Amino acid sequence: MTRKLAEFIADARFEEIPVEDTRRAVLDWLGSALAGSIEAPAKIVQCLNFGASEEATVFSSRRASAAVAALRNGVASHILEFDDVHKGSTLHAAAPIIPAALAVGEREHASGRAFLLAVAVGYEAAFRIGEAVNPSHYRFWHPTGTVATFGAAAAAGSILHLNADQMVNALGSAGTQAAGLWEFNADGTMSKHLHPGKAAFNGILSADLARAGFTGASRILEGKRGFIAAMSDGAPVFDAEIRGWKIVENCYKLHSCCGHTHTAIDTTLDLRPKIGDRKIAAIEIELYGPGFEIVKEMNPKTPYQAKFSVAYCVAAALEDGCAGLEQFSADRSAILRKTSVRVAEDLTAKYPAAWPARVKITLDDGTVLSGASDYPRGNPENPVSTGELERKFVSLVEPRFGMERARRALDVIHRLEQVEDMAAAFSNL
Secondary structure (H helix, E strand, C coil): CHHHHHHHHHHCCHHHCCHHHHHHHHHHHHHHHHHHCCCHHHHHHHHCCCCCCCCECCCCCCCECHHHHHHHHHHHHCCCCCCCEECCCCECCHHHHHHHHHHHHHHCCCCHHHHHHHHHHHHHHHHHHHHHHCCHHHHCECCCCCHHHHHHHHHHHHHCCCCHHHHHHHHHHHHHHCCCEHHHHHCCCCHHHHHHHHHHHHHHHHHHHHHCCCCCCCCCCCCCCCHHHHHCCCCCCCCCCCCCCHHHHCECCCCCCCHHHHHHHHHHHHHHHHCCCCCEEEEEEEECHHHHHHHECCCCCCHHHHCCEHHHHHHHHHHHCCCCCCCCCCCCHHHHCCEEEEECHHHHCCCCCCCCEEEEEEECCCCEEEEEECCCECECCECCCHHHHHHHHHHHHHHHHCHHHHHHHHHHHHCHHHCCCHHHHCCCC
């Protein structure tokens, strides 16, 4: 399966990709990357001294080598918890893959078409490998750090025009570097932001090594001691005959928090107008098991931990009518004391094809309001328009950098296919 995937990546052509879906992914990524680039975790990584280089853009900082620029932009892209996600692989693809494609694209003076192709093949590799190891992989491993290393290597290798043999080597080196443990979630630490940055860095390193003749495991995916055997349970489900493009399955976030909370948030927002002036007596939330394990915190100690508490996110939706960037610092202890969260086996059976939730709100007069959904807004089954994604982009960029910069960025996105040299595309952002 490693060889089949490598051949697909090496043979892919721009004319085959779903351009609009790929452009939407880049649009959504850029808003999170720009807004996240001024946050504390991004600034820490920007300040580390990796030596001087002018190869590639780093948002809100000086230029750097391609690998370091991808590391820095990858960290920035994942901070606000507003970047995209894919259900089947449980993977945030944009944060690691697009910084890798952009950085190598700038260094190699690639065209906008080559950049878009690299993004599409990077998503393809990551989503397919992620589906092969899920859901068992997700118990310990954060796929945005592990699986996305392959996606970043594929994207970088596409820009470098690696042939199939070289791409096998790039995937081999990527797989042996893939890492990212969920333990960070116990403390709400910055390690989650590091995962996509390091995946982007390692992906570029893997592709550059392969171009130089450095070899990697030829069966890194399916080998007896390869990635799938080591990091998942049971036989992999991997379709080696690739038909179509999985980037069309990409999901976009409308709430600034963990994706496992979004269905419950949307369901709560649907119920909220029915509450009126009545007081809430109790809130019951039901989730699928793997999602529950990530968002079960009932008493978050920090704003970042609150983003991984479905109880807190539902409370924010009830009290403020949204779960945006400003909603995660308030004291919501009163409503949290009325909230319970549990796993429902019938919902777990739907995962990962669906990320379902049920919410029941009991009011002080005995009225019970109930709602359920399998998919939050922003999923292909419950889609948002490109116009809505552009408004989300402006809401992230305009308050921090001004409307003129937001307009310049949108203009680049709209004309990516016409860009002759990616080194100039984002250099003024």
